[in-house]
Amino acid sequence: MEDVYKKLAVHLDNTPSGFPETETGVELRILKQLFTKQEATLALSLVLMPESVETIAQRAQKDPEKIEPLLIEMGKKGLIIHINRNGINTFMLLHFVVGIWEYQVNRLTKELIKDFNEYVPYLIKDQYKNKTQQLRVVPVAKAINTELNIMDYEQVGNIIKSQSKILVAPCICRKEHDIMGKGCGKLSETCLVFGGGAYIYESRGIGRTISQEEALDIAKEAVKQGLVPQPSNAKKPLNICFCCDCCCQILKNIKNFEAPAKIVSSNFQAHVDPDECTGCFACQEICPMNAIDTNEDISLVNLNRCIGCGLCVTVCEFDAISLKDKKQMERIEPPANLVETYMNIAKEKGLF
Incomplete structure (x- = not known):
């Protein structure tokens, strides 16, 4: 056996x-x-x-x-x-x-x-040895500004609005922690599954089919609760997870890396305007990667740790922090679809 x-x-x-x-x-x-x-x-x-x-x-x-x-x-x-x-x-x-x-x-x-x-x-x-990752991080809607070079596939709202079939399933990570008596109490129905994946989930009795409007409402509430949007790493993603750093097995573990920014697929990072920062440190409290340092009562972003989710921007009342594009050489273009994602990973692992 x-x-x-x-x-x-x-x-x-x-x-x-x-x-x-x-x-x-x-x-x-x-x-x-x-x-x-x-x-x-x-x-x-x-x-x-x-x-x-x-x-x-x-x-x-x-x-x-x-x-x-x-x-x-x-x-x-x-x-x-x-x-x-x-x-x-x-x-x-x-x-x-x-x-x-x-x-x-x-x-x-x-x-x-x-x-x-x-x-x-x-x-x-094992997975983060690869250049191509299964998931990526996209910024929350409130953090997007007109200066960003942002594509449709990097915007949660546009991803949702492009779907004809959407299912929401319970977050398995938060359900795990609830079962073990270590739950965080945050929104549990947050895993959005699209297209063919939604039909497969539905056939197994997992989750429920919802409208685009319901999906957008879930995304808004997820941001209010400090959850990070993580779609599958493709221009046409099969799903979006909204993840917390206390339960999500991915975020919780990459948080232990010295430089999460170097292994997470993301095209943006936060920057602080020192002239506008009041030192309230609300950004430090919400950051899922402990990427906000302090210096003389002013917030500073540790770019080795920032994964560009933009949650810090949503809590800054003084417009002192904003998302910026990564340098052109650091920007990552997602694969066209999930098949290409896995083909790329397979090549990088030398499977063929």
């Missing part, structure tokens, strides 16, 4: 988002809680493209009629992707993060949460 889970761990590690090995074997404990032995064995025959049950059965050397119900059940559990188009079932492998883990929002247990929290630092360290 151990060999099956070790093989699955390697199989998942060969996806762009990775699934690194640890000294403690916590990754294997996680897989054993999510997959039965039979499911783990079958997952080894799946790839990152939708395939018919006949193709998968041939690779697995199994009877298609016998494995199809199991594949459908694995899809319901969020272990793989199941798509039914015109009555034809197709199945594909999922990344662990973002992917399998996020679909477990309704299957969380304290043991699973404990193991995942132990594993996250390994995942983060």
